[in-house]
Amino acid sequence: MHNDFSYFHQDQHVNDKHVQSLVRFYESGCVPREKYGIGVEIEHIPVRYGTNASVTYDEPHGIRDVLNDLAPLYDSSMEYRDGTALLGLGRGKIAISLEPGGQVECSLGIMKSPEELNDLYAQFRADIDPILAKHSIRLINYGYTPVSSARDIRIIPKHRYAAMNEFFGRLSGYGWNMMRGSASTQVSFDFSSEADAINKMRLAVAVGPILGYFFRNTPFFEGKLNELPLLRQHMWESIGTGRTGINTGLYDEDYSFERAAIDALATPLMAADTTHTPDAQRQGVWTASFENAADVYPDRELNEYEINHIISTHFTDVRLKNFIEMRHWDSLPIDRARLLTDIVVNLFTNPDELSRLTNELSGIRALDVQETKVQIQSRGAQALPYGKSLEFWREFLHADYTGEDIPGDSENSSIFQD
Template sequence: MTIRAFDFAHQTTVPNPKHVASLVRFFESGIKTPDHRGFGVEIEHLPIRKSTGKAVTYAEPHGIRSVLQALAQFYDPTREYYEDGHLLGLGRDGIAISLEPGGQIECSLGVLSHADDLEQLYTEFRRDIDPILDRFGIRLINYGYQPDTSYKEIEIIPKSRYHAMQKYFSHIARYGFCMMRASASTQVSIDYFSEKDSIDKLRIGTAVGPILAWFFRNTPFFEKETNPFPLLRQEMWDHIDPQRTDQLWGLYDDNYDWEHYATDVLTTPVFIADLSHTPEYTGDRPVFSAPFDTAADLYPDRELNQAEINHLISTHFNDVRLKNFIELRHWDSLPLPRAQRLTEIVSSLFYDRSQFEGLLSYFDGLRAVDVREAKADLQAHGADARPYGQSLEFWREFLHAEGTLDTEPGDPERPEVFQE
């Protein structure tokens, strides 16, 4: 494959060819047959104290650590995740529980065969955790941002990756601390059937994700005030780090392929290196370090293993992210009925061949600048926006998003935060 020189305008080095090949093979491993149409759904929850409505942190008495310790009895002990003696994750078939930097509780559900399967797995998750939450006086709420707590009041959980992220974002990001400590999202993952199909889905997902984010917006509050941004999650992420957020570099170029994606990942400085799965590690630096080197400087001259690949990809936070599946990342934390509706829409758009081909035809010739313009239009004009020159009512019908949000979420008086 030939990679055009201008694609490296933002890069500082040339990647190790063995590293590129290993990422491309990783993407190849994700190819599914067209009859395999699975989903993964991740829902992050904001924990608040019932008595006050304030965020609950990891280490406080009867906090998130206590919740995980009590919840562990329902999960596979071989899938518990610890760092420096701190319990930070649980897992069993179909459900994985992890923590975001501010103690937000994320449940990852799947692989699901149908959108309807989401309700069953999510109900299982809540069946086990809700009695424990009641015991400790905690509620989980589904908003895109903490309703009555500033990011300044929330401590980062004891995880080296997140402390490195905090240090890095403190230098470059306007809303980096806000995003890490007080925000929550819903993400949907889908399969792809070939390299071309994956690129098509990356392009379409990047194009329509902001519009669906408007229909599924769920952030009434920001820093204890009424949220001033039509799409707060987008506002935070788009201004965090242009090297690793927003849309993928070169995505709408005619020759964009997996090698381009791999090169972008491998030549972006790594803000935290995880060497815990590198066999050649000699202890000459911390296992988790933040050298701001590229992968070619950090890892040996060989193909990367899957853990190293997953780590490198996870340090990129694009609107749509390629792993050995495709991860759509645009949306605020949603309660179950809305998350299920979102999953249904994603299913129809990306897995119904006639609908997907209709999207490909409609967006034929789309440019990266067109997507940026559409995002800016939504952020500047909200309900009056006309992304890609069409009204939001047009997009509601075109994207089969009937039944989605028509009014602003939440209530300035916050009754839903404090009442059961």
């Protein structure tokens, strides 16, 4: 930990009480291994039968109608609305939410083992598929919408996304593409201590691009064939603005929860949100191109809503919350998502596998990770991540699926054959 606490604060414009709030939030995630849980999020692109165009929220027979029809099957106390617009549903370990372009996200957890994933996902599909069919919609698992252009997809009526839309529209060539046209798979797991969390984050950032290549699933971009093995990575890192890619300072010897908190708080919020800040000078949601948490939130400890909002404005490869979230992957059909989950859970919660991975990647630097990303992006199957072949890494990581059959998976293979 850095000895001069005020030095970071003065130079990076953060609030001491805010920093301690985030540190305590991270520390609340420290649990013994027997209490570890797993979370999986799978985003889906809704497309129209016959055209395969992306389906938006408020068009006739659109995603709004799907959610309204689905609502009676879910817990009314878990509904999420922005104003009067229904944007999310929940029941037990299943939560349904929407990404900016109307992509349907299914969040599953907290699970105690990967075996739960298939059953929970089957429940989600059993509920939603008949309603989708009624509205001539189907969900596909690709990293990017197959035929539509991002500029033609209207964002859902959510104040946060309106602010993000304005922010990315001004600062990023790929921001709208990521918001409106992309879909991902994310896997989350727990840690037992600060040291354990930092070690797992470093390892996850290092192996993420390799697993991203093995599980790549983006055959199309803006209606054309996609040639980039890691398109999702390319879009996010092109956004820049200090909130994507490798967590700042992660591979420094003195990296800590405190430094993670300072980095999260120092970055402009992108979308300021004081809807749960009764003592704020300004109420609402707005685009914050330069304002960070110290500008927006009062000089006091942050509440949980404020903490989660601040963290959610960062899109690093691996995101630290009161758990660790890996964010590298394209949207995957359930069989592939299950295999990926098995691999991740084994690597990061099995002590023997974690030790093996730690030894293999000992001494890795941020520059080495960047080099690996560039190699995979430019050389594909000929890349040598950390000096070793992809075949070595496939065996080492137990990644039996290589992605060579994209786009011909069983769920999506007939996409242009309606």
